[in-house]
Amino acid sequence: MAATDTPRTRITWDYAPAPESSDHVRLRDTYGLFIGGAFVDPRDGQRVASINPATEEPVAEVTFGGAEDVAAAVAAARAAQARWAALPGRERAKYVFRIARLIQERSRELAIVESLDGGKPIRESRDVDIPLAAAHFFHYAGWADKLRYGVGGRDAAPYGVVGQVVPWNFPLLMAAWKLAPALACGNTAVLKPAETTPLTALLLGEICQEAELPDGVVNIVPGDGTTGAALVRSEVDKIAFTGSTAVGKDIQAALAGRGMGLTLELGGKSANLVFEDAAIDQAVEGIVQGIFFNQGHVCCAGSRLLIQESVAEEVTGKLWDRMRLLRVGDPLDKNTDVGAINSAEQLERIEALVESGVQEGAVRRSIACDLPERGWWFAPTIFTEVAPAHRIAVEEIFGPVVSVLTFRTQAEAIEKANNSRYGLAAGIWTDKGSKAFEVARALKAGVIWQNTYNKFDPTAAFGGYKESGFGREGGAAGLRPYLRVS
Ligand code: NAD
Ligand code: MN
Helix, strand or coil, X not given: CCHHHCCCCCCCCCCCCCECCCCCCCCCCECCEEECCEEECCCCCEEEEEEEXXXXXXXXXXXXXXXXXXXXXXXXXXXXXXXXXXXXXXXXXXXXXXXXXXXXXXXXXXXXXXXXXXXXXXXXXXXXXXXXXXXXXHHHHHHCCCHHHHCCCCCEEECCEEEEECCCCCHHHHHHHHHHHHHHCCCEEEEECCCCCCHHHHHHHHHHHHCCCCCCCEEECCCCHHHHHHHHCCCCCEEEEECXXXXXXXXXHHHCCCCCEEEEECCCCCEEEECCCCCHHHHHHHHHHHHHHHHHCCCCCCCEEEEEHHHHHHHHHHHHHHHCCCCECCCCECCCCECCCCCHHHHHHHHHHHHHHHHCCCEEEECCCCCCCCCCCCCCEEEXXXXXXXXXXXXXXXXXXXXXXXXXXXXHHHHHHHCCCEXXXXXXXXXXXHHHHHHHHHCCCCEEEECCCCCCCCCCCECCXXXXXXXXXXXXXXXXXXXXXX
């Protein structure tokens, strides 16, 4: 054998388990509804177990509110609203700051509970969800005494009582996106967390108590779609919703003609565009971050990967090599990249769409990995040979699945990217600043990242076009939906 063929050193190794300890987490066995500043028993709601999707074991018992519970929460919010709005902005700010500080203080516990209840990797809940949730409260605390500056110097008044329905993909972070601006602007709120992930919202209820927030300013009523539908039809002044386009349409219909405020943050099928002049290795990292972050349960996920034909083979080859290094498994392990799928229902949706991709003729590759016996899992998957009309190129999969399409020219890239009923986000990978700006201007998407993906910041507005909804969250733009401006 020639000397050059001799492998120099071959080290085979694997990661040692690195489980985050959950000893210090103190969950109650059972949680009531957080109404009027206290955890109360349901009137017509019922107790259900909240499940850990990685083990299918219960984490704690919670209460799903019925219509009477929702009405009681709205009444508590109504009773608290005038005094809350009458506080000077700097006083409201103190409470919102306190909530932010308490989230930081309890961040380790919150991160673990987020991962236990929802299945996301602890690395993400620890480094993204919880710090960003605190950052949102900090940001809007700063706005509370400057509202006029946020609306061009005009007079602004709170809406009153707002109903807020959030999804299961970023449970505490979405609660923060909704509550922080609402409170800063002088509204009181009834928040409905998603059915599979109510626990961190309930801990946020405890934090509101610790912050000595006046009773009734924040009310938290977990539940499923029935509870959400009851909140939408209750005596609130505004609804803020994040979730599926189907439910968004139902809410819009229910509110029609009632003169209420409404913001909808719905689904997406966001295009991530890689041009031939991009730094390919960085782009591959960005593609991975764009679609496999949070198991792809991300409304703005870069799920349609559009690659310029001249580099398509190189990019998909490198992407596949990188994907094979992803570690799928125990969400509480600090080395895990991809955790559990949030629910059995969501896993079924992913499997059905992936099956349709195979049936329609796209080429599927899923990485080989040992998936745990219990719980809900899906191996990171890439589809090539995808046609624009395939369901996997059109519909939101909301899982760790990327569909690859190609383009030849910039004009074709723009046309294909905009060929969607959604318009939430997009990514552009190119070395040329002028090209990035030109393409960004032509894309019909609310958030556009250049040479990065899935970066979030409380100062930046987030929201969509077309069936991705309307209204903006984050930054000064995020004040508008919580104020009546005259
Ligand atoms: P969903 O829209 O049904 O649930 C989102 C929230 O709305 C939950 O809190 C739910 O309890 C509540 N809800 C359900 N029906 C309601 C109704 N009629 N009135 C008021 N509230 C209601 O979403 P899902 O069923 O959990 O997921 C389905 C699909 O939606 C996913 O596969 C994904 O494509 C999409 N989704 C998008 C987002 C996002 O961030 N944009 C979040 C979750 C799901
Ligand atoms: Mn759960």
